[in-house]
Amino acid sequence: MIIVMKPDHTKEDVLNIINKLEDFGLRAHLSEGEHRTIIGAIGDERKLQEVPFLSFPGVEEVHPILKPYKLVSREFKSENTRISLNGNVFGDKKIQVIAGPCAVEGREILEEIADELSSLGVPFIRGGAFKPRTSPYSFQGLGEKALKYLAKVREKTGMMVVTELMDPRDAVLVAKYADIIQIGTRNMQNFRLLTEVGNIDKPVILKRGFSATIKEFLMSAEYIVSEGNEKVILCERGIRTFETETRNTLDISAVPLLKQLTHLPVIVDPSHAVGRVDLVPPVAKAAVAAGADGLLIEVHTRPESALSDGAQSLRPNAFKKLMDELKLIAEAVGREI
Numbered sequence: 001m002i003i004v005m006k007p008d009h010t011k012e013d014v015l016n017i018i019n020k021l022e023d024f025g026l027r028a029h030l031s032e033g034e035h036r037t038i039i040g041a042i043g044d045e046r047k048l049q050e051v052p053f054l055s056f057p058g059v060e061e062v063h064p065i066l067k068p069y070k071l072v073s074r075e076f077k078s079e080n081t082r083i084s085l086n087g088n089v090f091g092d093k094k095i096q097v098i099a100g101p102c103a104v105e106g107r108e109i110l111e112e113i114a115d116e117l118s119s120l121g122v123p124f125i126r127g128g129a130f131k132p133r134t135s136p137y138s139f140q141g142l143g144e145k146a147l148k149y150l151a152k153v154r155e156k157t158g159m160m161v162v163t164e165l166m167d168p169r170d171a172v173l174v175a176k177y178a179d180i181i182q183i184g185t186r187n188m189q190n191f192r193l194l195t196e197v198g199n200i201d202k203p204v205i206l207k208r209g210f211s212a213t214i215k216e217f218l219m220s221a222e223y224i225v226s227e228g229n230e231k232v233i234l235c236e237r238g239i240r241t242f243e244t245e246t247r248n249t250l251d252i253s254a255v256p257l258l259k260q261l262t263h264l265p266v267i268v269d270p271s272h273a274v275g276r277v278d279l280v281p282p283v284a285k286a287a288v289a290a291g292a293d294g295l296l297i298e299v300h301t302r303p304e305s306a307l308s309d310g311a312q313s314l315r316p317n318a319f320k321k322l323m324d325e326l327k328l329i330a331e332a333v334g335r336e337i
């Protein structure tokens, strides 16, 4: 349920409602926007059926939220959530770009890649320190050593660090080094992990599970936001279908659909969606045309010797070409990149 307050409501009116919700075992989520103050009732709304909130002082409107996800829904908040990191805003006109290797493989190679990206003005570097590999025998990541290399890159280039958290036990460690914490596709429904990042004051990129519906995706985002962390960026990265020519199938309609259903920023990872370097640029363009707020792209200076995902990693020159071409697409849909 959403309770919209009148413009001239008092603090006491708000407290009164919060107390009432708590009396019924629900939690209040207060959203004090520029124009309106809204109180979201979190919990089992059926208990509120008999409470005449409309006759409470200061209350203008009362709306039930019909969707199972509430805090992340557009019904709850109509304007876009903007997540700003040093002036780089997700959910605004400018499309944000995150690029880098699949995994941090060593200090020198990371710096080589970072120097290329930094010279192209890319604000965010990505790189896994903890890698969720399908095989236990594949490269698992360098752990804290990798996080330290990423932090060194940030110090040297000013680029902000995006890296994956796989295990709640590593949450404090990863949060210490990351500017944005990534939750991977395989962990989209690791509810313990979601709760953990919901209690960290850092933006989170939540990747769509490769077999998750849009509703399940949004329910996972709801887990994070309901814990108090509202800085969630959704990432469509392809879903599993019967097709085997591509690694996954990019659900392009997920972008405009999510933008309708939620106020959270939506980005696209074309690299994991297609798994093939030749298809990354056209799919990235489609993502921008469809209204994505950002792109997450794997880039490597030596993809032939990459320890993971070399086949889908763009070389810096191909990445640069893509960025130039994307400018036209962005402009055509009223955006900037």
Ligand code: PEP
Residues within 6 Å of the ligand: 102, 128, 132, 164, 183, 184, 185, 186, 207, 237, 269, 272
């Ligand atoms: C990644 O971005 O490094 C990654 C493992 O992606 P996903 O979780 O989408 O497979």
Ligand code: MN
Residues within 6 Å of the ligand: 102, 103, 272, 298, 308, 309
């Ligand atoms: Mn990868």
